[in-house]
Structure formats: structure tokens, C-alpha cells
Amino acid sequence: MKRRIVCFGDSNTWGFDAKLQKRFPEDVRWTSLFAEKLGEEFQVVEEGLSGRTAVIDDPLFEGLNGYRYIHPCLMSHAPLELVIIMLGTNDTKERFHLTSYNIAQGIARISQKAKTTLAGVNGECPQVLVIAPPPIGKEYFKTDVGKSMGAGCDTKSAELSTYLEELMQLQNTEFLDTKGKIPMNKIDFMHLDEEGHKLLAELVFNKVKTILSRERKL
Incomplete structure (x- = not known):
């Protein structure tokens, strides 16, 4: 049986292409590139949903x-x-009225739920890695997504990783910060482009390799 990893996220895990308004092909999506780097011993399950x-x-x-x-x-x-x-990324929407710290709290809550789900090997709880997504660019507000997202999303998005890292340390959960390492695209400034998917796949692979090596599982 292959060693299974679930990638649970939003449109940037689903692979939304802002240029063509459809899904990137498998050979572009970070989840597929990540799976390729891991090799045939692993199966990567894409659980991305736009707007999640x-x-x-x-x-x-x-x-x-x-x-x-x-x-x-x-x-x-x-x-x-x-x-x-x-x-x-979606939690920053103005209609939700959340602060950046509130958003981090919500992610900590879902992380804790994942950590206590008996879905791991031998019926144990699985290891969890939380990733802070790349911040939304301030230019998003002048694009087509600006009306739906509302104001202040870029600010909350930029602040998120600091609070999230603090909460993950308290929770003893593995954490990866992509801020300053991966840019959003130049179309809506809130989705990854082809290069962003490549960079994210590399970052995630290196982090996961460290996690599994520490557990002597790689």
C-alpha cells in the first residue's frame, strides 16, 4: 500500500488558473509536482476546493x-x-469580518481537529503540516475579484503567518511559512501562477522530507 498524504486547501490547492479561468493541468499543479518529487512510494490526494x-x-x-x-x-x-x-486566503474576505488573528485561530482549530482524527497509520492520529499561504497582493482590489473579496484582504493576509506560526508552536504542529518566498500572480494577485506552483512544490517537498526523516519514515 502506498503511503498517503492529503493536501487540504482552497483554489490554490485545486489549481485555479486566473488567466484562463479554469484548472491548471496536472503537470503544473503543486500537488502533482510534489507527488512526483516524493516518488512512487507515496500517493498525494488533492483535496482542494475553490472558496474553502x-x-x-x-x-x-x-x-x-x-x-x-x-x-x-x-x-x-x-x-x-x-x-x-x-x-x-478566503477567510480574509470582508464579509466574514475576521481579523488576521481570528483567521489564524480558525486554522488552528481545523488543524487540531485533523490531528485528533483517527485517520493515521494503524488507526492512530496523523501528522499535520500547516502552511501559511502566500499573501494576497494589494493590487487585487482593482481586479475583478476586488468586489467579491472586499477591502483589507491584503493586509490581513500579510499578517496571518506571524499569528499562525505562534499558534502552531503552542499546538506543537509542523508549520511552513511561504511569505516572501512565493509571489501571487499578476492577474488577480491572489492565485499562484505556473512558477508559484513550482516554488511551492519545492518548499513543501523539502519540509515534508525533513518531517518524515525526523520520524525516520523517509
């Missing part, structure tokens, strides 16, 4: 609350070697 939040029910769209879905999601893919969570 950590803990918020969106009044405009159905089924986007990650907290409500993560338990059955992880149990359906068990046994799991690792769960990777990258959320927070």
Missing part, C-alpha cells in the same frame, strides 16, 4: 467550511501518513 475557508460558513455559497468536512474527508482517505493544510 477554515471554519466559516459562507452565506453566498454552499459547502465551503473546511472544519465541517475535514473529518469525513480524512477518514475516507485513511490510513494517512500526513495531512497538509493550506487555508486562510
Whole structure:
């Protein structure tokens, strides 16, 4: 049986291409590139959903609350070697009225739920890695997504990683910060382009290699 890793996230895990308004092909998405680097011993499960939040029910769209879905999601893919969570971009939307610290709290909550789900190897709890997504560029507000997202998303997005790192340390959860390492695209300034997917795959692979080596599993 292959060693399974679930990547749980939003449109940047699903692979949204802002230029063509559709999904990037497999050979571009960071999840696929990450799987290729891991090799045939592993299976990477793409659990990305456009618009997904950590803990918020969106009044405009159905089924986007990650907290409500993560338990059955992880149990359906068990046994799991690792769960990777990258959320927070959608939680910055003005209509949710969350501070950057609130968003970090929500991600900590869903992370804790994943860590206590008996979806790991031999019925144990899986290891969890939380990724702080690249910050939204301030130019987003002047693009087509600006009306839907609302004001202040770039500021909250830029502040998120600091609070998230603090909470993950308290929770004893593995953490990866992409701030300053991966830029968003130059179209809507809140999605990864082809180069961003490559960079993220490399960062995640190096982090996961460290985690599994520490556990003597790689």
C-alpha cells in the first residue's frame, strides 16, 4: 500500500488558473509536482476546493467550511501518513469580518481537529503540516475579484503567518511559512501562477522530507 498524504486547501490547492479561468493541468499543479518529487512510494490526494475557508460558513455559497468536512474527508482517505493544510486566503474576505488573528485561530482549530482524527497509520492520529499561504497582493482590489473579496484582504493576509506560526508552536504542529518566498500572480494577485506552483512544490517537498526523516519514515 502506498503511503498517503492529503493536501487540504482552497483554489490554490485545486489549481485555479486566473488567466484562463479554469484548472491548471496536472503537470503544473503543486500537488502533482510534489507527488512526483516524493516518488512512487507515496500517493498525494488533492483535496482542494475553490472558496474553502477554515471554519466559516459562507452565506453566498454552499459547502465551503473546511472544519465541517475535514473529518469525513480524512477518514475516507485513511490510513494517512500526513495531512497538509493550506487555508486562510478566503477567510480574509470582508464579509466574514475576521481579523488576521481570528483567521489564524480558525486554522488552528481545523488543524487540531485533523490531528485528533483517527485517520493515521494503524488507526492512530496523523501528522499535520500547516502552511501559511502566500499573501494576497494589494493590487487585487482593482481586479475583478476586488468586489467579491472586499477591502483589507491584503493586509490581513500579510499578517496571518506571524499569528499562525505562534499558534502552531503552542499546538506543537509542523508549520511552513511561504511569505516572501512565493509571489501571487499578476492577474488577480491572489492565485499562484505556473512558477508559484513550482516554488511551492519545492518548499513543501523539502519540509515534508525533513518531517518524515525526523520520524525516520523517509
